Amino acid sequence: MQYNQTIPVEHPLINKVVDNVEKVVVGKQKEVTLSLIAMLSGGHVLLEDVPGVGKTVMVRAIAKSIGADFKRIQFTPDLLPSDVTGVSIYDQKTLEFKFRPGPIMANVVLADEINRTSPKTQAALLEALEEASVTIDGQTRYLEKPFFVMATQNPIEYGGTYPLPEAQLDRFLFKFKIGYPSHEDEMEVLTRVEKQHPIESLEAVLSLEELLQMQREVTEVYVDESVKSYIISIVKETREHNSVYLGASPRGSIALMKTAQAYAFVQGREYVIPDDIKFLSPYVLGHRIILNSDSKFANVSTRTVVNEIIQRVKIPVRKEAVR
């Protein structure tokens, strides 16, 4: 991936949001846009990065820009599922159990360092991600819409962590890194925070209704048969690649298509083109495949494998016309 790559944003509303967030987050246009894409397609993002690169700031800025309710959950080894989902407490006045919603009951949630908590708590979070609902005391409560989770995972520390099982990584649409800023960008960061952190003065530029409307519009983006078949070819190829132990599931295909719709939408296009798929594949498929041990030892990354695959799979071009 190229450093400082940007995504051309043509949709006016999204553009506003991106610009707004960029007032706070310097030089991360692509990551911001990818997060918005995930949000538009109703999915969630897993960030794998070290602390302090601006994950929280970014997600807060996004939440603020869309006027959404923002919660942050710091995952620790002693965090219980109810700390995430909420708990029913007996009200002595009314003699009833009263539900006190947990931090997950928000529009935008930052789940920080999810690999530090116990699998049980992770499972509670992940159910919420997948089903957009939580079940407490046998009662299913639907989460508000829009619902967007940005989870982070610290790749450095392994002691006392519970790495997410592959099946659960699958729940996230995207997995990507934020990475360190460049020299100029970091300089800019310093300048901006010199007096007052700019996030304090950030205003909402989009309403939740508009966001929901856009989410609906995203599903209208046309995906041609040929492009669908292209998606399937890529996903299928991950299952057959030499270095791969387990390839992407059909959920991966769905994710690729959904995000491609959102990606096309962001670029102001009404249909998906193979370029969209190609661009998104590393982010969508990277965390959905498990390499075999040989490749792991050879230090091959999943990113490399996906890149190799998209260079190889044939771009759909009409055949019947060339008679």
Next chain:
Amino acid sequence: MLKNRNIFSLPMIFIYFLSFMILWEWLRPLPVITDTGNLHVFVWFTLFCFVVMYLRLAFYITIPLFFIVMMYGLHSIFYEGPFVKEGLSTLILFGEDVARNITFLLGSQMDLLTYEFRSFLLFLVLAITSYLVHFWIFHLKKIFWFLVITIVYVTIIDTFTIYDASSAIIRLVVAGFFLMTILFKMRLEEREKVSSDEFRGKAWTNILTTIIIAVVAAAFFMPKYEPYWPDPLPMVQSVATGEGVGESAVQTIGYGQNDERLGGGFVQDDSVVFTAVSKQRHYWRGESKEIYTGHGWVSLEPELNKTFRYSDVYDESVAVQLYDRNVPKEKLEATITMRNDARFWHFFYPGELIEVNENQIEFYSDSQGSPFQFLIDYLTGKVGTTNAEDESALFLQEYTLTYYQPEFVIDDLLASSENDPEHIKEMYLQLPNVPDRVGQLAEEITDEFNTRYDKVKAIEGYFSENDFLYETEDVPRPEEGQDYVDQFLFETRRGYCDNYSTAMIVMLRSLDIPARWVKGFTQGELIEYIAEGYREYEVSNSNAHSWVEVYFPEVGWVPFEPTQGFSHTYDFVEAEVDTEDTSLDDEVEREDEAPLERENDPENPFLPLEDMEGLEDSASSAGGQKSSQGSFNFPFKFVWVIIAASLIGFLIHQNRKKLVTSLFLYVFKLKSNNKNNYMKVYERLLWLLAYNGYKRADGETLREYASRIDRELGCTEMQQLTLYYEKLYYGNGKEHYLSVENKDAWEVLVKKMSS
């Protein structure tokens, strides 16, 4: 099945009908300029083709349909019985015929092609042409160039043949005007994307009709200038033959007056002079001349009935004796029929004329009935008939000759002495004041040879071994005081038979070898097989020819052919070698050897060369008596064909990218404006780019590819076009994007790519 849904579109029917009328104009002159009969069959077939094209049936129906109708056409012309019953046998017969003809084609023996096959080819051409016209009018909606070509064709035919195109030109103009206007209107409508029914019964039609009628009427009744140049036809005929065709005055007939001053170009004329029925192909001898003036040839005052003969008269019955008694001969018979009112009072004969059958001579009606006598000029070999009473010329229409066809044994020629009789020396060594360098050249050429035959062959072959050019049109006349031969040998180095033959004779005479100048006709074109080994040849004005006879004391007057591209029809054989097996085409000989080597080469019986002048003349006698002539002819021509084909192929290969590109550019412009076409065109463009070396990788998206192409070619057009394609294909777009700007973009791209 029917692609043409709107089957009764009146304007389209009208357009197809008019186009048919124009194509018909191509057929009309055929009976006049060729021997095509049954024209109506071809016209009906053309009409049928147009109807089918109009209906736009699927190709898998069209092609069998065409084939069936072609078969029906052939059946009705050539075969017997009702088509329904006999169709199958016709098919079988025709299949065999095709197989036979293909071998002829491969052997480039064009004159052997049968009439069935030729008709079939004509049918094929008509079918293809009607498709072409359909393509022009339906897809291109343009007819202008076809019309122009047709008019050019008709005018040429009108000018150079007796075909009268004065009504054809009116038909053409009327049909052409209508067609062009209607098609133009259609093009306009297509471009502006309006559809209208204004064709029918509207003012537009009336105005158009009125204007066209007015224009044609005005053109018809307006006074016109007389042609600036006189009608070239008679001039061409007289120049080409030196003989008056259709003229009656006696004095213009003789060759004598015309040959006094040779030189200058002439135009080919293919009008037929006579047809001859014989077993073999022959050079037709008219007469010889013996006195070279420096400008041309004359003969001694023709004292007819002069008693000068070839020295050793061995057979009184032979009218014109040319060869010694020892020369092997074959007695043959030929019948000559004059055509196109060609008027000659003397005979044309092959070989050695024995006699003309008195009872079988027919004269033109104005000469008919008078008592006639034979006149023989023994000096020149000119034999003719005159009125026995007043000695005026009588014009022959048909006559039958018996003659000896000689076969020259090369060993005899080599062994021939050089003891020429005095009267031969006296008569046939004459030379005017020819520049010395002519003689020097002759010495140089023959320096290494000892025998007369070798010397003669060396001079005969000199022209084709050097860069002399056969040329009939751009041949300058010698200037005043300049020698005709000197000019040809050292200055122009190009010319036709008269140049070559005269030059050879002058060189021979400078070496004291007696030689004389002969004129007549070449063998002509084989047109038909007649029973018992006889064949009919058609001899036209363009077959008029001159060649050389050289005297060999023990052999006689032996013909030689110095003119490039010609070969005479006389047989030269090795003694005691079976000619059947060893025959080889003389052309090889010309290419690869010095004459000395020839005599040591038993494979070289010096069989007749092909006549290069009329390609159709070329094939020789399959099934004739000298079957050896035919069977080994083709490989050498074939080699030339292959060389030419490979040269053309090479050129095409070298320029293939440009060719392909311009072809696509052309096809692209024809495409009408819709989604599918846009996509097709774009896909072709991808192909074309790949063809020009800009390959797209498998995993490269169109966008990536387009931006790469644009970067490499330094433009932006590919991305523009790609955007539209994406929209159509991935976006399932409904609109069409073959806009003018896209067409331009496409063109810019293609041009950049190929530059």
